[in-house]
Amino acid sequence: MLAGFKSLVRKATSLFGSDESRKLPLEIPRDKHTFSRKNISPNALKVLYRLHEAGFDAYLVGGCIRDHLIDIEPKDFDVVTNATPEQAHALFSNSRLIGRRFKLVHVTYGREMIEVSTFRANTAAQQPAEMDQKKSLKDKDTAKSSHGIILRDNVYGSIEEDAERRDFTFNALYYNIADFSINDYCGGLEDIANRQIRIIGDPRQRYQEDPVRMLRAIRFAAKLNFEIEAETAAPIKEMAHLLDHIPPARLFEEVLKLLGSGYGAATYTLLREYGLFRYLFPDTDALLKSGWHRKDIDPEAFILQGLNNTDQRIQSGRSTAPYFLYAILLWPSVSLRHEEFEKQGLPEMPALHQAATMVLDNQVASTAIPRRFSTPMREIWDLQFRLPKRYGKRALTLLHHPRFRAAYDFLLIREQSGTEMGGLGDWWTNFQQAPENQQRDLINKADERKTDGVKPKRRRPRRRKNNAKQTPEE
Structure with a gap:
């Protein structure tokens, strides 16, 4: 573990370079990082190249990049693009459109599924005049509950906007298939080097929009053995009650992720602590x-x-x-x-x-x-x-x-x-x-x-009922 951490620090230091080069967004060229196509699922590469060849931007995002940098073998390869779900779906005969809350495209290759999402904007900050007039009303669909929880969020935007609306900084890392660079929009690389979990934006607002983010912070803390950054952790106990407003079916799935990923005991302890x-x-x-x-x-x-x-x-x-x-x-x-x-x-x-x-x-x-x-x-x-x-x-x-x-x-x-x-x-x-x-x-x-020396009681054989009519005695 210690050797892995030292390796991580060396990687992060070489990526950052001088203080002047740390201004965000930070673009790490191919010759300055160790994440390569050898680390990527062949099926995820097919999806990336198909989107790229069709003229769309195509990136890997989040967990696979983060895990590689902390010496965990990447397993989940999520793709993000400027293609709308309908456009991405049209490119793959082996895909299907899913979701109402977030529209996604699932591209299946046997047992492996590659999830493709479209860049989304921060709907809380975006004004209607800023929206692309060419998009349909359905594409601009967004809704919140009376408690401020986002119910639907299908307002599409740029990669910069997409990064700002992701949950934690280390999940806002993008690998560009066009030039093989890693793009850091929210300081995720530095947080990985510091082994900390930091939410993007105001923690209270982000937990209000989706209380499940509190559970995700706990899950990452247990899985990665990271600390939850102080401002990110501060509102959790006070806002925990918002989980009461999450559909039970969604929380069932979250529990399986929390306790069924190989870090259940540590997760359980943190869930009780917070x-x-x-x-x-x-x-x-x-x-x-x-x-x-x-x-x-x-x-x-x-x-x-x-x-x-x-x-x-x-x-x-x-x-x-x-x-x-x-x-x-x-x-x-x-x-x-x-x-x-x-x-x-x-x-x-x-x-x-x-x-x-x-x-x-x-x-x-x-x-x-x-x-x-x-x-x-x-x-x-x-x-x-x-x-x-x-x-x-x-x-x-x-x-x-x-x-x-x-x-x-x-x-x-x-x-x-x-x-x-x-x-x-x-x-x-x-x-x-x-x-x-x-x-x-x-x-x-x-x-x-x-x-005990007691013989088991033997059951008496059942008597057959005599169904023959009996002549009454005179």
């Missing part, structure tokens, strides 16, 4: 603040263990399911509600089902959870009560349950976070690896009825 977590997981946040715990669950330890395990999995190149992340973050609340319903006299499993329904109903008001995810979550929770019951044919039946693997991983996280399960995780680990005869031995040893 007062944002409560607007994503209100029940979980309230429970954590209350200090509730019991001998079989420490909520904070469990969540951190789950996120750390998920981070390790993602960083090693393996995938994780969105429903697993949500199952971890909501399990403490389910456990609390389950305890309450049992105290009211409900049996174990009906109490669990009631608890799961209550927690999920409360959660979808903040972040929408599609049914294709909520159903597997319920199955994982349900299996936590079925996995201890291993006698007879149950163990083999559970082993073939479609959600067994996720429930088993979930069980291990519970044990690793301090929940005493009597070696249940080890038992299931051994059972999966054992040959058939050893599996039978494991089942016999796990059957409490046999180890």
